[in-house]
Amino acid sequence: MPDRSESPAALPVDDANARVDQIADAALRLFARYGYKRSSMDDIAKEAGLAKATLYLHFKGKDDVFRAMLRLLARRVEARCREVVAMEAPFPEKLATLMRAHFGEAYASFGTGEHLVELKAVMTTVAARELADFERVFAGFVRQLLxxxxxxxxxxxxxxxxxxxxxxxxxxxxxxxxxxxxxxxxEDYGRRLGTIASVFAAAVTA
Structure with missing residues (x-):
């Protein structure tokens, strides 16, 4: 029987959110290392240093963990993008830096990219809303730069x-x-993003 003191309802909101982020962060490391299919809830629990039962107090299953992982990554990327918007630099440089902060940071979070195709497929099937929100945040920052x-x-x-x-x-x-x-x-992806930014910036440069 689950320990009631561990239930989300019994935890202060900040502690419950921290526990969710702890699990999501562990899942991010695990999915980057082994991919989605090869990572089980047992594996995620071990990576997070928690009992498997604790995971099920916060998540129904691996799909829910995956969505939480994307939301955590999105918050981290958004914080970095806000720093870029606030910096003083010419528009082409800021656009390139924003693209690296948004797309480059997300790409780097999944390690060597060995599992990117699989993870992208999972994003579109079980986390389409989170993926759309991620792109919407980027679009908002680009509008601010413009x-x-x-x-x-x-x-x-x-x-x-x-x-x-x-x-x-x-x-x-x-x-x-x-x-x-x-x-x-x-590094190569970052350079490609810089080239893309230069081409798009040239289309609007006064």
Whole structure:
């Protein structure tokens, strides 16, 4: 029988959230190392240093853990992106840094990328909402950069022959495409993101 003192309802909210993050962080390490299918709830419990029963007090199953893992990663990436938006730098440099902070940080979190194809498939099947939220956050930060740059006279959005939303969507598609084929190293992926940012920035530079 589960220890009632361990139940989410019995824990203070901050402690319960910390426990969820502890499990999600362990899952992130495990999925990066072994992939989704090869990682069991037992494995996640061991990686987190918890009893398996404790996992089931917070999660129904591995899909729920996966979604929590993505939300944790998204919060970490979002915090880094906020730092980029606040920094002083020319628009092309900020855009490249933002792309590395968002897509590059997420890519690096999954290690060598050996399991990226499998994890991407899992994202689209069991965590489509979390994945959409992740991309929505990036789009919001890009809009902030554009507004900042336009206010300083760095960019002219009137130069675009497509809508701003389509331009941002193109950035997202290009970032995803930069991982196709043989999985690049984190450094190579970062360079590809920098090149993409340069090309897209040139389209709006005043």
């Amino acid at each position: 507004e900042q740059a336009e206010g300083r006279g760095e960019v002219l959005l009137s130069r675009l022959t497509i809508g701003v939303e389509d331009w941002i969507a193109g950035l997202i598609f290009a970032a995803a495409g930069a991982k196709l084929g043989t999985a690049p190293s984190c």
